[in-house]
Amino acid sequence: MERQRPYDREKALDAALLLFWERGYHATSLKDLEAALKMKPGSIYAAFTNKETLFSLALKRYFEKNYDEFRAAMEQASSPLGGLADFLRSLGTLQQDNPKCRACMLVKTLLNTTAEEPAIASQAGGYLDQMEAEMAAAFQKAIDLGELPQTANPQRLARRFQSDLTSLKIEAYRGVPAADLMNSAEELAQELEALRQTL
Numbered sequence: 335m336e337r338q339r340p341y342d343r344e345k346a347l348d349a350a351l352l353l354f355w356e357r358g359y360h361a362t363s364l365k366d367l368e369a370a371l372k373m374k375p376g377s378i379y380a381a382f383t384n385k386e387t388l389f390s391l392a393l394k395r396y397f398e399k400n401y402d403e404f405r406a407a408m409e410q411a412s413s414p415l416g417g418l419a420d421f422l423r424s425l426g427t428l429q430q431d432n433p434k435c436r437a438c439m440l441v442k443t444l445l446n447t448t449a450e451e452p453a454i455a456s457q458a459g460g461y462l463d464q465m466e467a468e469m470a471a472a473f474q475k476a477i478d479l480g481e482l483p484q485t486a487n488p489q490r491l492a493r494r495f496q497s498d499l500t501s502l503k504i505e506a507y508r509g510v511p512a513a514d515l516m517n518s519a520e521e522l523a524q525e526l527e528a529l530r531q532t533l
Contacts, residue, residue, distance in 0.1 A: 426519025
């Protein structure tokens with residue numbers, strides 16, 4: 335009897351992430367996971383316990399990737415406000431091959447979970463809260479450096495910024511022309527930069 339090859343956990347999680355991101359939790363079947371992960375049902379359960387645990391790990395992977403990308407962009411920026419504006423602009427060039435993987439997976443998860451899946455909804459909501467807190471910290475730094483007035487509210491600005499990011503991803507998901515998406519991103523970035531104080 336031929337033995338199944340040892341699985342690569344990182345590759346398996348990447349494959350699960352893309353599948354869940356595209357189809358969502360409910361629409362992804364065990365057969366879909368078998369094909370994407372190239373694993374038999376018993377191996378999937380042995381490695382990840384169940385579908386919900388695998389989804390939770392994939393969602394965590396998605397969050398950490400986006401969180402790290404945002405933090406790296408802020409660290410490399412010449413100024414907090416400029417970094418935030420450029421991050422918006424970067425979403426104007428979303429080029430994923432699969433249009434269904436353009437919308438935010440966290441938002442899609444919140445919209446698709448039911449009352450029977452409170453843990454999944456709570457996890458997605460918690461990750462959105464963490465992203466918002468990181469964005470608020472960037473706005474607070476802009477205030478501390480004098481880019482924004484002391485009267486600016488970093489939490490309110492972070493909520494608006496996260497909303498802008500989500501709207502751009504939804505536009506990309508809908509398949510709007512690339513030029514229109516770039517224009518929308520540029521308009522939002524310029525609105526943000528217009529808040530800058532004259533130093």
